[in-house]
Amino acid sequence: MRKEVEISSIFGETLEKLKGQGVILIAGDPPNLMTIGWGTIGFIWGKLIFTVLVRPSRFTYSRMESSGEFTVNLLPDAFSHQLSLCGSKSGRDVDKIAECGFTLERGIHVTTPFIRESSIHFECRIIHKHDLLPETLDKGILKKYYPMGDLHRVFYGEIVGVFK
Amino acid sequence: MRKEVEISSIFGETLEKLKGQGVILIAGDPPNLMTIGWGTIGFIWGKLIFTVLVRPSRFTYSRMESSGEFTVNLLPDAFSHQLSLCGSKSGRDVDKIAECGFTLERGIHVTTPFIRESSIHFECRIIHKHDLLPETLDKGILKKYYPMGDLHRVFYGEIVGVFK
Numbered sequence: 001m002r003k004e005v006e007i008s009s010i011f012g013e014t015l016e017k018l019k020g021q022g023v024i025l026i027a028g029d030p031p032n033l034m035t036i037g038w039g040t041i042g043f044i045w046g047k048l049i050f051t052v053l054v055r056p057s058r059f060t061y062s063r064m065e066s067s068g069e070f071t072v073n074l075l076p077d078a079f080s081h082q083l084s085l086c087g088s089k090s091g092r093d094v095d096k097i098a099e100c101g102f103t104l105e106r107g108i109h110v111t112t113p114f115i116r117e118s119s120i121h122f123e124c125r126i127i128h129k130h131d132l133l134p135e136t137l138d139k140g141i142l143k144k145y146y147p148m149g150d151l152h153r154v155f156y157g158e159i160v161g162v163f164k
Numbered sequence: 165m166r167k168e169v170e171i172s173s174i175f176g177e178t179l180e181k182l183k184g185q186g187v188i189l190i191a192g193d194p195p196n197l198m199t200i201g202w203g204t205i206g207f208i209w210g211k212l213i214f215t216v217l218v219r220p221s222r223f224t225y226s227r228m229e230s231s232g233e234f235t236v237n238l239l240p241d242a243f244s245h246q247l248s249l250c251g252s253k254s255g256r257d258v259d260k261i262a263e264c265g266f267t268l269e270r271g272i273h274v275t276t277p278f279i280r281e282s283s284i285h286f287e288c289r290i291i292h293k294h295d296l297l298p299e300t301l302d303k304g305i306l307k308k309y310y311p312m313g314d315l316h317r318v319f320y321g322e323i324v325g326v327f328k
Contacts, residue, residue: 011179015175018206039206040205042182042202043201130294136292144209
């Protein structure tokens with residue numbers, strides 16, 4: 001049974017996961033899983049916010065657009081194989097949920113599911129989005145990460161619940 | 165003498181300050197001080213990022229644009245009067261540094277100064293920026309915070325140092 005937790009207490013841990021093995025973003029119906037290592041957490045418009053970045057070419061992109069929700073799932077270190085698989089394979093080609101052996105449960109405040117095996121999960125409702133702008137992005141970053149374009153869209157999720 | 169600190173250890177504290185009495189954003193030469201309560205921290209493009217939001221109408225806005233840098237200063241609770249002053253008065257009308265009795269010191273990795281009386285400060289270099297988009301922003305937020313327009317610009321600062 002999941003319990004709601006105070007976000008400040010797991011903020012550092014979430015940053016470490018992002019910087020390290022990544023976290024799993026879930027969006028859509030049917031849900032798609034994708035490992036991400038980029039995102040920010042903070043406070044805007046009087047709300048706790050989790051921003052995540054998804055490229056238009058990704059399978060998850062259209063699911064973020066249509067559902068307007070997502071969950072972010074932190075996995076214990078033992079799941080590095082699954083995190084690697086969800087970061088390298090596309091949901092277009094592989095049934096990632098079956099391959100990973102994950103059990104999905106319906107979200108508590110959103111309809112998007114979370115991973116039962118996760119140690120912590122965030123439930124988010126998208127309240128803003130915009131694309132990165134090539135003209136105002138650092139030139140070194142543009143060259144390194146976007147030689148073919150496909151600039152990320154930044155999705156601002158209101159954190160409607162954090163559970164462990 | 166300031167010492168560099170590990171960001172994960174002060175992430176929760178920074179979020180609490182943002183949500184609570186606010187933090188002081190400094191930008192420009194001469195520097196302007198502004199209390200902010202909105203921002204996010206995370207990891208994008210392999211870099212630690214602090215995003216802050218500034219409205220075009222604010223005195224700080226042109227200073228962010230021209231300097232390309234900023235510092236974020238966390239103050240002890242005893243400085244609530246100064247935080248209130250820097251959030252309510254404009255640097256166009258008041259010498260906030262003198263009014264607050266702050267001592268500014270030149271940044272360690274940036275030229276923008278930090279407040280000596282701060283408990284922690286972040287030094288940031290702007291590597292991306294974009295304006296909030298009225299068409300993709302939640303309608304309730306648009307109505308509540310932007311009845312007169314003046315939508316915030318989001319400045320993405322690469323955190324080049326965190327000190328206490």
